[in-house]
Amino acid sequence: MSTATTRGTGVAEHAERLWAAVTTGNEYAAGDVVVQALGDGTDPESVLLDVIGAVQRRVGLEWAANRLTVAQEHAATAINDRVIATFGFVLKRPEPHLGRITVACVDGEWHAMPARLLAEVLRLRGFAVDYLGAQVPAPHLVAHLHRIGPDAVALSGSLATRLPTAHATITACQAAATPVIAGGAAFGPDGRYARLLGAEAWAPDARAAADRLAEPLPRPHTAHQPLDDLPHLADQEYTLVTRSAGRLVKTVLAGLEERIPAMREYTDLQRQYTAEDLAHTVEFLAAALYVGDGELFTGFLGWTAGILTSRGVPAASLVPALELLETELRDFPRAAGMLRTAQGQLA
Template identity: 70%
Template structure:
């Protein structure tokens, strides 16, 4: 009979989270892998380890970076350790399942380097009995399509975390459907409730790996007819604002940086590193503005600005420091009514909303 003092599965999982977290934060890869393998040896469900331990630990790493409690180098090292823990789990006998279902290709959108969510999905699907081709981060669409022609999977699971990759995601979804392969998408890039997934014509959306696996288990996604969706069928793109703003980004970043130095003497005293980070911030502002124009969603842009303000506040930089760049960009948008309105809305939100704990933009 089991002792009444035996740890519950939830308690065991929580304890494992803390052990893996400590190993990740001290960059002790062997300790992280040992903790995961020991939990599997003790009978903890492999899927639970993936979704309730490694996934949350990785999420916590991102939160710590945003709060300026870990560096970019630490975040990258921690991510690599989590990836190694997933690899070790995948080789454990408890996680090895003979394929009994169909074939799924799992890939990240071209330009998307956040591969761990896709890796977690791939391993959950393998545990559930699927034959999985995991292609990893930043997969160019032509290479993905060549793979589909060669392997003929039942579906593609496409992952993206950054909304600026949505135009590329749209092109990739359309290309996969054009060769008759249905597409399920997931990741923070596709917005709350997957609203951008629907906008871009994906065949399915799932908020997490378990839901994706559950949905795929219910039956195959319908195979789309060739030319299922035309890539330029979003009516609001007819005004050409998205295309023109996207093409202007490199020039606008250079011009805004030059004008910032002219208008604000403190900027002239920036170190090279500070100047580079400021230019990156300006570039990101224009990138998210173009993504908002593509989706015709003002909230995508304002949400990014608020998140950026929170990250800057965690680093001791006042959120109002973003306003001069918005003002200078606004002068370049007089002929772009949708973009100008989004920029004004973003500036208004920045002045009205005090920074809070930072969360990744959705």
């Protein structure tokens, strides 16, 4: 067996042991896995990305498939986050020599694990890193840039509903003369939304981001307004849908109760969950209107359909809500078109 194969087998074994630890809530065992992996000579970056990162992705997939509860998913994520802190005690990082990077999540983005992993990878590569964590408001980030003066901002986002906020944050960083590299599922699997929103660079994962940051990013262009990047926003559909989101949810919820009499017997908690699901649907529709890409909306609905199916709920149950939304938004050509396309795909 080759050395590379042996190393790969070792990483897979460590990942399986970490999976067993986090899914049983055994934080001490999880820490031992990382300490032993490092002690065995496993590359620290591989421990971060191919062990901890791989287990975290598996946690998300297993939750989506209804094989982990929400509580188990939260517990596993919390354990993985604390395990990462183990690095500070058992591993000597190199002295910073490659510049300074600020790593932050878009305001409203609470999925901080990808950003945390990137921050640790950058430190291992020899960068000085300011890790600001989840949900960083743009004014606070810009104040930090003026005070610290980093070479770049690495902006992380997992939720596409935060793309309008990400756009404002990118523009604000550029106005502070700081280039931005964007990453995370929110920016699209090919980085299309990072480019659309004007980021200087995009990376699909932490390794690629660290590689890209090894060379200076281009300096930002003169500050500009979001409308300069997205001329389709002139039709005001995004703004009007966003402003009327609360009314849309209430109207569609009432319409569903008329169409589906069984909903009239819902408990308060069931009504709350249904309203939250409708609110998410409107938010993703608004995000699709913002970037001018219906695939963002249909992609969200496809993911939602998979979640429902894994829980024994027919995906077609989404169609009545989309029909009611289309009726409410019949005077909005782009929104109505996205809703019709989504209904066709679900049907």
